[in-house]
Amino acid sequence: MSASSFFKRLLKEVVHPSENLRVERQARKAVDLCRALLTEQGEFSGASLAQDVLAAYRDLPEPGVSAFFRHLIHEFSPDSNAILGAADAYRDEPSWDRLLALQQVVEPARQELFRRLNVAPGGTAALVAMRRQVLRGLREHPDWRVIDADLAHLFGSWFNRGFLQLSRIDWNTPAIVLEKLIAYEAVHQIQGWQDLHRRLEADRRCFAFFHPALPREPLIFIEVALTRGMSDAVQPLLDVRAPVAEPQKADAAIFYSITNCQDGLRGISFGNLLIKQVVQELQAELPRVGRFATLSPLPGFRNWLEGAAANPHGVARGEAAVQALQHLQTPDWHQRPELAEPLEPLLLQLAAYYLLDVKQDGEPMDAVARFHLGNGARLERLNWLADVSEQGMRRSAGVMVNYEYRLSDVEENHEAFAREHRVIASSDVRRLARAARRHLSAGQDQAPPRKEGKRRRKEAKED
Amino acid sequence: MSASSFFKRLLKEVVHPSENLRVERQARKAVDLCRALLTEQGEFSGASLAQDVLAAYRDLPEPGVSAFFRHLIHEFSPDSNAILGAADAYRDEPSWDRLLALQQVVEPARQELFRRLNVAPGGTAALVAMRRQVLRGLREHPDWRVIDADLAHLFGSWFNRGFLQLSRIDWNTPAIVLEKLIAYEAVHQIQGWQDLHRRLEADRRCFAFFHPALPREPLIFIEVALTRGMSDAVQPLLDVRAPVAEPQKADAAIFYSITNCQDGLRGISFGNLLIKQVVQELQAELPRVGRFATLSPLPGFRNWLEGAAANPHGVARGEAAVQALQHLQTPDWHQRPELAEPLEPLLLQLAAYYLLDVKQDGEPMDAVARFHLGNGARLERLNWLADVSEQGMRRSAGVMVNYEYRLSDVEENHEAFAREHRVIASSDVRRLARAARRHLSAGQDQAPPRKEGKRRRKEAKED
C-alpha cells in the first residue's frame, strides 16, 4: 500500500466511522451467505446461493474485501484443537482411519466453500479473479497466503492439464478472443488489429489452451513464425508489412512469444505442455518443418551486467572491456557501428556466461533460460542485435537466444537439467562462455569452481 | 471373494509360483512408472509417461491389480514420522505456515500421482474406472478405502457441478450416447432401440449431465413424460405403442426414471441439481406445464413389510389385516380383484406409514424418499397398482409415489428436512399414515413417540 493510499484510508476511517460500519456490515452479510452455502446440506439451491455470495463479494468496496478475507481466514480455517486431537489419536494408533480423519480435519472449510461457489454461473471465473485480488494484496496482507493456498490447491486440481483444450487461433477465431490476445500479449506488444492480423497470417501459427469452464478466455498462448532457417532477429517477425511466406516452404518453426494470460492462475504451469503439443501439431501439419526453436530475450541480462560491472572484482577486467560496456549507456549505440562493433564479441561472451554460469539456487538465474532448459530445450545460438526495440535493448542489450527443442533429446536434456541442473548448449555457445570466463575474476558468482570443472567435463562429451 | 475363486487362486499360487512372480514383476513395473511420473519435475513428458502407467495398469491380470494397489497404499501414503513431526511443530506454534506445512505433509503422494495420470489421453475415464475397481474390491480389501478416499476427494473437485453440462438427449443424439442409456438405465429397463425411441418422442424429455473430460459419457440422466394430469401408473408411460401426445397440451412433467451411470463416481451427487435444472429448462420451454413430480417406487417397502409382519408385535394387529397381507404371497394377486380390493386401503396406509414413520438415523428408511424429500420435494400422492411389473410388485407391492417439486416451496421444505428431518406430505398421505398407526403397536419403529407428537403438531399446520 502506498503512503498516500494509506493516508486516504486513514482519513476515511477518521471521517466516516459510519461508512466503516456500513462496509463491515456488508462484508458480514457476504460471510453469512458463505456460511449458509456451507451448511446447506441438500445443495438443491446451491447454485443460486453461490451466485448471491459472488454478487455480494463483487459489490464490496475495497475495505470490505479486506474484511471479507479476514473473516474467511478466521472463520473458515480448521480448528486448532480438532487438529491436535486428531494428531494425538493418530500418534496413539497410526491407522488408515485415523490418518483419513486427520486429513479431513486439516482441510479448511474454505476449500469446500470455494468448491460450492464454483457452482454459480461464471463461478470459476469469479474465483480466478478472487485469487488475483488475493495475490495483489499479499504483500500488504501476508495472512492472505492462507486463502491463496486453498485456491492454488483447487486450481491445481481444476486446471489439470488433462482438462485443457488446445485450440488454434487464427483469423477465423471470434473477435472476443482475439481482442484478449491484444490485451494480454506480454512479450512483444500487439499494436492493434492490423498487427494481430499479420501475426495470424498463413506463415504464422498461434495456439492457446482453454478450459471448458472459462470459454473464450485463453489461459496461455504461443505465437509461432514459420521460416526458412532459424530466425536470428525478431523485428522482421514483428513487421506488419512483411510479405506473407508460403508455409509449405518453411523448414523451421520459431516460437517468438509465449504469454500466460491469467494472473489468478499464477503458479499453475501450462507452458511446457503447450510447447510439446504445439510441436506435435506442427509436425503433423507441416512435415517439412524440421527445427523447432524459440527466439527469446535474456530479460535479466542487462541488470546482471550492471551489477557485475559495478563490482570491483567484477565482470570485465580489461580496460578495453570496461570502456566498451560503458557504451551501453549511450542512447542508440546499436545504430552507431563504431560503438556497436567492438561490443559484439564481448557482449555475446558475457551473455553466454550469464546463461551458463550465473546461477540462483543452482539453476540459471535467467527465468526464460530456466523455463526452456527445464523443459529440455538446448541453448543453441546467441543472436547479436536481434531485438532492437526499446525493451529489447534495455533488458537484453539487444541479444536474443534460440532455445531449440529437438524432440529426440528433450527428455534426456530435461532429466539432466532436473537432476543435476546440467545445461545442454551448442559448442558455439560453450566456446563463448569459456572466452568470457577469462575476462572474469574467478569465484565471483555462485557457481563454485569444483562444479565448474565437473560441468566442463560433461559438456565436452556433447556436440 | 467366493470360496471357489479363493480356491482357484490358491491353486494358482501353488501350481504356478513362477506365474505369481511374473505378475508381481508386472505390478512392480507399473509402480515404478508411477514413481517416475511423480519425480519427473519439468513434466515435459508427463502425458506420455502417464499413458504408459495407465497401459501397464490396464494390462495387469487380477492378482496384479491387487499387488499394484498394495504398492500404491504402502509406497505413496504420507510418512508417519513426517506427519507427527509437523503436528508437533504446529502444536508448538500454531501458525498459518505450520498449518500449511501440516496440510501438505498429510496429503498422500497418490493424489498428485492421480492428478498426473489425468493428463494422459482418456486419463479421467481411466481413473473413474480405477475407482470402480477399488469400490468393487473394497469388501475383500478394506485397505483399499485409502485409495478410494483419494480418488473420491479428487472427483469431488473435478466433477464439481460447475463443470457439468446439461444436455438434452433425443433422437438427434449420437447413437454412441443412446446405446449407453439402454445399458445404464437402472429403474425401468429399456427394451432395445424401439423402446428407447418411444422414450425420446415429442411428449418426452430426457436430460443428462456430461463432463468435458468424458465426452459422450452421461454421468446421470433423467426421463420425463409430459402428461395431462399427474401420472398415477408407470406402465402407460413405458408402453412403446402408446400414441405420442402433443407436448404443447401437457400440464405436468413426470420424472419417471433417474439413473446414475458411473459406478466410479459413487457418492459424487448430481441428482438434486439435475432435477432443479431440468425443472427450469421445462418451465422455459413449456410454460403451460405447472406441475413437476416424480413417479417413484418404494424400493424397500415389501422388505420392511415382511420384517414387520414377522414381528409378533408387528405391523398388522387385526386378524383381517394379517390375512390380507398373506395374499401378497399369491402370484398375480393384483390381477384377481377378490384379493386385491381388500388390500388396497391396508397397503396404502402401510405405505404412507412406511414413508412417514419408518426411520433410519432419523431419516426415512426408504432411499428414494430420502433423496426426493431431502431435495425439498413434497410427498404428494400414493398410487395403487401403479407399477405391476415383476420388480414393481416384488419391491414396492405395486405402489408408487408422486413426489412433487413445487419450486416456490422447495427451499423451505429442503431446510425443514435438513434441520429437523421433517417430511412435508399432503393431507391425504398424512391421513393414510394416521390410519396406519392405529393398526400398529406403538413404539415398534425407531421413531420415538415424543417426536411423533412434535411432528404431528407440525403437520397439522400444513395443507
Next chain:
Amino acid sequence: MSASSFFKRLLKEVVHPSENLRVERQARKAVDLCRALLTEQGEFSGASLAQDVLAAYRDLPEPGVSAFFRHLIHEFSPDSNAILGAADAYRDEPSWDRLLALQQVVEPARQELFRRLNVAPGGTAALVAMRRQVLRGLREHPDWRVIDADLAHLFGSWFNRGFLQLSRIDWNTPAIVLEKLIAYEAVHQIQGWQDLHRRLEADRRCFAFFHPALPREPLIFIEVALTRGMSDAVQPLLDVRAPVAEPQKADAAIFYSITNCQDGLRGISFGNLLIKQVVQELQAELPRVGRFATLSPLPGFRNWLEGAAANPHGVARGEAAVQALQHLQTPDWHQRPELAEPLEPLLLQLAAYYLLDVKQDGEPMDAVARFHLGNGARLERLNWLADVSEQGMRRSAGVMVNYEYRLSDVEENHEAFAREHRVIASSDVRRLARAARRHLSAGQDQAPPRKEGKRRRKEAKED
C-alpha cells in the same frame, strides 16, 4: 392404377359426387394460393404464403392431388402464342435480346412457383416429396412429365454437387440419420441396429452426401469394408458376429453397398463423385490401403440367362451345358457340391460374356456394370458363390464382381468407355468371356461381330 383401386375410385365418384366437388374445391384453393404466391411482387410475405401452399397441398386427398397437378400443368405452362410470337421475332432478327426474350417466354411459370415454394421452412423437402409423387403417378398420368421436367431442372441446379457435403457416418452419428440408413439400404438389407452397428465398426467406413437444405437426410450413402486382400464374398462382410479387424492393417477398401436414398431426386446423379471423394478420403486416412474395389451383384444376370437359355439358338449349345444350367432351378443347388461344381466354369464364363458382350444401346446391359465402368472402373474379377443370399442367388446366380478403381487409370478408362463404350477388363475376365463365346451361337446378342473384332483387338493391348 390397379383394377381394384380404379374400381374403388369409380365407386367413390358414383356414390359421392359432393365429395368430388369438395376435393376439387380444395385443389382449386391450393392453386389459387400458388397464383397469389406468384403474383406477390415484393415477396415480403413469400415465406408464409409458400407455407400455406405446401400445407394445402399436403392436405389434399389423392384425387385432389391429381386435380392440383392438372391445374399446375394447364395454368402455369408457357403460353403457346407468346412462344410462337417470340420465335417469329427471333427468326426475323436472331439477336441476343430476342433470344433472351424467347428463353424467358418458354420457361414455365411453374419453375418460378417452385422456386418460391422453396422459401417455406422445409420447402426443399416438400418439393422433393412432390417429385416423388409425380414420378409414381407418371405411368398413369403421362402429362405429369411436364411437372417432372421442371422439378428435375431445378433439382439439377439446386443439388449441384458443389453444394453437397460429404460426411462420414459412424456410431457417433445421430440416431435420426442412422435409422434412415436402415430404412433406405437397397443392396444388402440392414437387419436392425445390431447389424448397422457392425457395419460402422472400426474396420468399416460409411460416407454420405448431404445437402444443407435437407439436414439429417442422406442423399446417397456408400458402405466400405477395410480388408486384407480384395473380398471375394459378401456374406463374411455382412456377418454381425465377425470379429472387428484392425483398420491399420487393411490393404484394400471394398465398396459393398451404395444406395440412392431419395426417390424424388431420381436422375440427379451423385454416385460417381461420391466414389471419387471417398477414395480420396480413404487414401488420406489410411495410406496403406492400395486397392479400391467394389463387390457388386450382376442384377440382371439370371434374367438374361433364362431368356438366352430359352432361345433355341441360345446361350448354351452343348448338351452338358444345357443340363448344367437346369440345375439352377434346384433349390439350394449351391449347397450341393455335385450340382455346384460342374456349374462353376460354365457360369463364370457366361457371367463374363454377359458383362462384356451383352449390350443395350451399345452399353453393357447390366446397370451396375454400366455405372462402374462408366465411372472408369475396371472389371477385375468374378467371384464364385460370392453372394448366397436368396436375392443374390435369384438375381446373380451367386456370382459377384469386383470393379476396381485405380485412380491413375480411371480417367482414361472413363473416356474410353464414354467415347467408344470400350470396357476395360482384366485378362482373366476376358479369357472367361472368350471361352463363353465358344458356347454361344454367333449373333444372338445385340453386339454385331464387326465390333467384337474391334474390341478384341483393343482388349489385346491391355494387361
Next chain:
Amino acid sequence: MSASSFFKRLLKEVVHPSENLRVERQARKAVDLCRALLTEQGEFSGASLAQDVLAAYRDLPEPGVSAFFRHLIHEFSPDSNAILGAADAYRDEPSWDRLLALQQVVEPARQELFRRLNVAPGGTAALVAMRRQVLRGLREHPDWRVIDADLAHLFGSWFNRGFLQLSRIDWNTPAIVLEKLIAYEAVHQIQGWQDLHRRLEADRRCFAFFHPALPREPLIFIEVALTRGMSDAVQPLLDVRAPVAEPQKADAAIFYSITNCQDGLRGISFGNLLIKQVVQELQAELPRVGRFATLSPLPGFRNWLEGAAANPHGVARGEAAVQALQHLQTPDWHQRPELAEPLEPLLLQLAAYYLLDVKQDGEPMDAVARFHLGNGARLERLNWLADVSEQGMRRSAGVMVNYEYRLSDVEENHEAFAREHRVIASSDVRRLARAARRHLSAGQDQAPPRKEGKRRRKEAKED
C-alpha cells in the same frame, strides 16, 4: 473504358503483337478446358477439370478475359437453326414433348458449363466473382449481357432464399467475417474495429444472410439499434463513445444500415426477407420492443431539389423560399441557426413532397423509399438535421426518414403499393406534403393531377 486506358491498350497491341497472340492462346486454352468439362460425360473427373478451368480463367490478363467471354458468347450459345427447327416443330404440333424440346434447345450450353464449374472447390465464389467482372464490363461490352443473363438465372436458383441462413453477428463472430462488414458497409462507413465493436454491443443487433457454399461471406447485413423511442438522428447511433444501454429497456428497434455485400449477386434480392426475419427474431428475443423502424436517408433528395430549383417553373415559387434554398450552398449552414431555422419547415415539406409525389414509372423516385414502401413499411416521420455527416448533408440535406414496419399492416401496405403504387404515410408527413404542393407549380412532376386526386382520397381514409 476511359480514354487513357483505351490508349494504353492500343499501345500494347501495337507494340506487342506477340503478347496479344500469347493472351489469345491463353484464352483459347481456357475455352478448350470448358469444352472438355462439358463433353465429359461420366463427370468422374469433373471437379478437377472445373478447378483447372477456374485457375486458367483467374490467370487470364484483362484482354484475355475479354477474349474468353467472347468465346463463351459465341461458342456456348444455342444454335439458331436448332432453335428455329424446334420452334417450327412446336408450331406444327404444340405438344408437351415439343415444348420440352424447345425449352432444352434454347438453354445455352453456358448454363450447364457454369453448373459444372460450380463443382470445383470455391466454384460458387468464383462464379459470383465472374459475374461481377461481367457486370463491370457491361457498358463497354454490351454483348456480355448474354453471360450475365445465364449467371443471373443460375444465381436466382442457387441463392433462393430457402437456402440462406440468417446469422446473428456479434463480438463472438470470427474476425474474418467482421473485417468484411468493415469493408462492405455502404451506408454509414465503419471507422475501424472500435467503431465496429460499438455497433455490436449489447444495445445493438446485427444480422446477415449467408449461403452454405460461401462460408464466412455475408450476402447482406443489417444493423439495428435498440432504443427508447424511435430514433430521430443517426449521429448518436454512430458515436463510438455513446454509453451502452440496457437492451431489456428498449421499446424500439431502429434499422439504421442495410448493405448488400456481393456485387456479383446484383438483382438477387434478399433485403425484404431479411427485414422480416430480423423483426421476428427481435420479437422473440425482446418482447418489450414494440416498434420496428428504419432511420433512412433520402439519397436523391438534394439532386432532385437542385434540378427542380433550377427549373423556372420549379420547386419554390416564393422569393423567400428561393432565397432559403440558396443557403444550402453555404458550407456548414446547419451549424448556423440563422440559416438553418428558416429552412426547416420548407425543407421538410419538400422532402415529404419528394417522397410522396415525385415518381418514376409510377413509383417513388427515391430508391430507398421504393424499397421500404415496396416491402409494406409506412412512411412514418421526417427528421430534421438527422444526419449531419458530409454525405448526409450532400445527398439528403440532413433529413432522414423513419419507415416503420408494423407487422400487422405490412402485407396490406405491400399489396396496396404493389397494385396501385399507393404510399402509406402518417398524417404528419401527408400534411407536410400538402403544404409543399402549395409552393409548387402544378404538373411539374410525372404524377398527373388525376392520380393525385385519387391518391389523396385514399390517404384520407388512413390514420
